Amino acid sequence: MTLLSLQNMKTNIGQYAVLHDVSIEVPEGGVFVLLGRNGAGKTxxxxxxxxxxxxxxGSVTFRGRDLTGLHTVDxxxxxxAFVPENMGIFGGLTVEENMxxxxxxxxxxxxxxxxxxxxFPALQKFWDKPAWSLSGGQKQMLAVARAIIEPRELILIDEPTKGLAPAIIDNxxxxxxxxxxxxxILLVEQNFEFARSLGQNMAVIDDGRIAHAGTMQDFVANSAxxxxxxxxSV
Structure with missing residues (x-):
């Protein structure tokens, strides 16, 4: 069953056309990965x-409901839920207060x-500590935990492994x-090893357009x- 559907979505930022007729079908359950080079239009x-x-x-529908024109809070x-690339945590507040x-x-x-x-056991350990004192990996854990502190049907996560040590990425x-x-989970990621280990379905965006969509298994098998x-290969 399709949970999220993007149909011919175009987005302009100022005078620049960033997305061109983007169409994606995100099925319910599992991890859908959106791949692409820097500046391709993932974020x-x-x-x-x-x-x-x-x-x-264009249109964005979630469980058949059109989201176009709705405010972010609605x-x-x-x-x-959305976990942005910059994590968006409040450094001056404790982990508990952020949550x-x-x-x-x-x-x-x-x-x-x-x-x-x-x-994320580290969050319990640092529960009463200010968020600025956490490591980069712990801050990312807090950002994800904050997105799921209440049950969600869909989480959008942007570049969660950026700058993280391999052991933290495994966790x-x-x-x-x-x-x-x-x-x-709709995951934007440039770490292909991380993405391929999680994703069941995927799409590649290039220059604001969907260049390929299919199963992760088929994409992994096609090195060319x-x-x-x-x-x-570079």
Missing amino acids: TTLRSIMGLWQPSP IARLGI ILATAKGTFDPKRLTYIYDL MAAAFREIAQSTT LQDQLLGL
Whole structure:
């Protein structure tokens, strides 16, 4: 079943046309990966889905509901969360305070909090510490945890492995696999090894257009296509 559908989505930023007729079908469940070189339009796609930049024309539908024109807060209330590339955490607030800001009523479901602790044990250890004191990997854990402190149907995650050590990336991959058991993930990623280890379905965006879409298994098996679209042999 299709959870999220982008049809002929175009996005202009100022006088520049960034996305051109982008069409993607994200099925419910698992991890869908959006790949592409720097500047290809990956982040713009996520921001357009969230209403941070308004696509026009074209459509974005979530469970059949048209999101076009909705404010970001209304899109979030439908069960969609966004983890931006810059993580967007508040350094002057504690881990706990950052998490409270992501809740609807300012309180935690104890079972949900236990789930978060199991995914990211470091957050429990630094619960009362200011977010600025966390390592880069711990800040990324906080950003993801904040997005799922309440149940979501879809999470958009932008470049979560950027600048992280290999051991932290492995931990993040394990957490994502667990999250994907109950929440669909639309992942933007340039680390192909990380992406291929998680994704079931994928698309490649190039110069604001979808250049290829299919299963991750088929894409991994086609090294010539990988080199053509991503330059992975370089």
